[in-house]
Amino acid sequence: MGLWLESEFIRLVHMSNKQIRIAAVKLITEVAAVLSITWAAYQLHFNLSSATSVHLLLVTVIALRWGFFEASVVSLLSVACLDYFFTKPLFELYMADSHDWVALVTFESVALLVSRLSNQEGRHARESEAHRLSLQKLYELSQNILLLDRHEPVDQQLAMHIQATLQVRGVALWNAQDLRLCRSGICDFTEDEVRSTYFTERNEDDALTSTSRRVLRSGTRAIGSLVICGHSLDSASMNATASLAAVAIERARSFSAESNAEAARQSEQLRSAVLDGLAHAFKTPLTTIRSSSSGLIEMNTLHGVEKRLVVLIDEEVTRLSDLTTRLLRTARMDNANLKLKRERIPLRQLIQDSIAECSQELGVHPVTIQSDPQRSMVYADKQLLKMALSHLFDNAAKYGGGQESPITIEVQEEQAEVVISIRNEGSFIPLEERENIFRRFYRSPGSNLKAPGTGIGLSVVRQVTEAHKGRAWVNSDRHAGTTFFVTLPRAAKEE
């Protein structure tokens, strides 16, 4: 009873203008009905018991139609009328006969009881109707969710469907994956408020503002939050709505992940096809030039300037074909799952080989190698590693101060990895540039003035080291010079 009173009180307190108007109309109708029945009964000279039965009928009808509160008002009014018109002394709110007292108290008790019972019946009917309606809405919502357009952002569509199908005032939906808030209808919550539901992971229902907050979950993982304002649904329906929304978001996510993977696979196939075509197109003329130039040298019939020129052609075509192979390999490397052809390599030997290969670029820079006495072995792709080192040596030579400034290469064995460092003088790299220079095609401002380049080299260094589960970074100091570091996991496979 206490609960009922409380809810009725809340209902009264929170009545809108329209509801107040309806309540007033009801009250007037009730008063009019009671008065007219009383007048008719009086005119027809009913006795107390007949008048009581007619009033009881009215109370029952009101209880069935409108509810307990209205029926109680009618019953109290009826008691007053019956007392005034049908008990002695007439036309006074006083009863002389104790039988009349009993009759009216019994009437009021029966009226209250009947209203209560019929009201309960009505409420059950209303509740099951509401339940049926909410089920129907949820069903409709799930149907709409199945028909979401996968090529448009799902969140916005979802918010609109929830608002339209559940017929609520407003919906706000926050997706934790792309950190986006979508709204539909009127829902005066800031993004922070909606997001906080996701972070606190707490579901809440606020009866005062008829607002519900739900965490969207996929399995046990929270993937977003949903706020629904001005709704008339119960907590269970809200939970179901949240589950449906979560399923829809998760489905859209896996759908887009799948189609992204497919697109990536297709573009990768295309790239390999183009690269293979390019490789062939480049290598064929290079083969002709190289076999001709090396053939001329081999014939040994040329002398003086002619011979020197042919040797120059041969050297440069060799360089060009190496460059082509290198470029094609770097292009292939964009593929995230770069295939490594790993083997155990003595690092010092590899460094010496790379230096020998870069002898032209290194020019007259004195190069020193400092390494641990024990021979460092790494388990790596020889070609790729050589390529990465060559880029670093090339860089050190290009940007390393004067023509004869020294380049120092150091190898250090750490617990789990081998650290290779390449230091040159000068070429200070500001802090904010140190990460950028590893990006493909990035060239730091002004570097064009220092040396020609394509902006590929360091991105290759990083890709190669990362493919080996290593790291690449740079330290730079205006006085001490610039040092590039590359780490590689130590050779795990023992012979």
Added chain:
Amino acid sequence: MEQRPNVLVVEDDAGIRQSLFETLSTLGFLIGEAGNGEEALSRLRMVGYDAVLLDINMPGMGGMEACRKIHHDYPQLPIIMLTVRDEEDDKVEALDAGADDYVTKPFQIRELTARLRSAIRRAKTLPVSADSPTVIGSIMLDPSRYRVEKLGQEIHLTPKEFEMMRYLMLHAGRPVPHHRLLTSIWGPEYGNEREYLRVLINQLRKKIEDDPARPSYILTESYIGYRFREA
């Protein structure tokens, strides 16, 4: 005067063909040309050649198929494949299809002529009986006595090491793919166990090489297999 070796160049690209024709002719070879596999087979039926230079990527029959057919029809004729880098699988396939050797494009003429000459020389030397002693550099292997010597000193080898030495020396100068070594030494059910090979080769190198880190007898053919140096 020594007879000039007669070589058939099979290559679809006219530029490469012409360059090879000019340079190899000048360097003492007689050159026949074919633009594809079919043409090569018909030329082989008309003229006797000492070796074939065969491009692996060709329209029509394709280098691999041509290699198989030529090797089938003329098993003694050495075939050298012209391949591109990064296509190790093709190289192994070519060796299995009967090619003697391969040269990677773009190549130096010096390397190509060296490979050509040694292939022709190998084909011309009478096949030695598998039991007669072989000498390469300072290494002597005598199968009948089950003995390997270096500079006259006996080297003790395990049975597997001996098998490996014998197989490699029998095919000296030619690249032998990993899987072929595995199947002929360990047995037909083997083929992918490169670790076994690596371990065995390292043991052998420690025993026969002057500097095992820089081998001069058993050479590594990256991603393909091993090659024992020529006599």
